[in-house]
Amino acid sequence: MVKMMATPVHYPRRILLIVTGLTPQVVTETLYALAVQAQEKFIPTEIHVISTGEGVERARLSLLDPATGFFFALCKDYGLQGIHFTPENLHIIEDAAGRPLSDIRTPEDNLRAADFIMHFVRNFCSDASSMVHVSIAGGRKSMGFFAGYALSLFGRSQDRLSHVLVNDPFESLPDFYFPPLQGKVLYSRHNNKPVHTTAARIMLADIPFVRLRNGMPSKLQDRQISFHETVEEVQSSLHFVSLSFDLPNQSVCCGGKSFKLPPLLLAFYLWLARRHVAASGQGAIHWQEADPQEFLTVYTEVVGPMSGSLDRVRQVLSNGFDRQYLEEKKAKINHRLEKELPLEASFYQIATFGDKPFTKYGLRLSPDKIAL
Structure with missing residues (x-):
């Protein structure tokens, strides 16, 4: 080669x-x-x-x-x-x-x-x-x-x-x-x-x-x-940029194309999207500032309050988030977006803002393109 x-x-x-x-x-x-x-x-x-x-x-x-x-x-x-x-x-x-x-x-x-x-x-x-x-x-x-x-x-x-x-x-x-x-x-x-x-x-x-x-x-x-x-x-494969979530089907819809995400990734993505909209595009968060309970609330919506996975995730986050946890979820979601949306992934991917150790995680998508 x-x-x-x-x-x-x-x-x-x-x-x-x-x-x-x-x-x-x-x-x-x-x-x-x-x-x-x-x-x-x-x-x-x-x-x-x-x-x-x-x-x-x-x-x-x-x-x-x-x-x-x-x-x-x-x-x-x-x-x-x-x-x-x-x-x-x-x-x-x-x-x-x-x-x-x-x-x-x-x-x-x-x-x-x-x-x-x-x-x-x-x-x-x-x-x-x-x-x-x-x-x-x-x-x-x-x-x-x-x-x-x-x-x-x-x-x-x-x-x-x-x-x-x-x-x-x-x-x-x-x-x-x-x-x-x-x-x-x-x-x-x-x-x-x-x-x-x-x-x-x-x-x-x-x-x-x-x-x-x-x-x-x-x-x-x-x-x-x-x-x-x-x-x-x-x-x-080119569509108007828009982002929405279908919790009953555990899927995300990007520009008219729907595809499933594993429950944990779907909840993580939805959590960041909600923060992004609520803060008018300024919802990026540092791992030390992230509230585990806020995320667990979203995860409960995705999997249901009786899910056995809920206790496992709660245990993992019992001491709060760490940077590796956020990096791992970001990488997996972005990889899936690249696979499903080869021409448009950059619009929807989770971005990092700022240099280490002050890096924050969030979306770049305009809040008015997100339907919650």
Whole structure:
């Protein structure tokens, strides 16, 4: 297992994934920005391109021709080695019948593109030894959106998202692929105006994105389901924040999802919630200030006055609370919340306030979100 670090060199597998349209130039421009120009260089071990049938054909001819391919020219100019980029790394989006898409025009085409892009992002991010850099510089806007959204779903702390920018007039020059080591003159197609490549500026815009992977149900990280189904399942786990208790069923309801807690944990959680509401959000308590009888009253409500466990808990607390007792209950409740509410647990978890030995325990949830 590779130890996860943010520096690219620590990852033996470094993947550059680019969605493109009819401008394969974004591949070499992005590679130049990452591997040549960046302060912390990202030299990929492999490059993958996702595009339509025509987009892939343009990339094959202009980038990977053995004699004139601009990918090879870039690697030769700047001494880039060990990058696996072959025609097999050019991936064509297909329609429902398995035919290459020539363009993305219909809602059905968009769904196919979303599933296709998400498949690669999910698989690349499932490799613990990999670092994935996704570029959304080319292709239809929807393709860039799908790539960014897929990385938000499956990306890890080491993965990155970017867009490459090129200054005028080079952005629109079909013969410009990167600033060659030996500068040369290019001519605009519109007015035949000459420009020198030394004036080209390539800028990589790093795009921050929300990483949902750690909060997403683990089953979604591995299942080969569609983009639409993945989004629906993630969405179904997101609810409005609210907290309530169902004592007859010994369960707690968080944002519309109910689940049982062991009686002692349910009583502990309810006890803190009641303190929180009664004190208008200021009910956090230090273990030395906690009243055992106050807690036992709540526990009696949960288990009933005739429960045999009541005497056992009363005996445990006969000398009052200690810090370990509160820490243990807090840890068990928070662990259960993480299991039941992977995306929302932080809203409901028991928090600690202040430094030891003055630590207090309580809820952060707004009191008006708690129904008692």
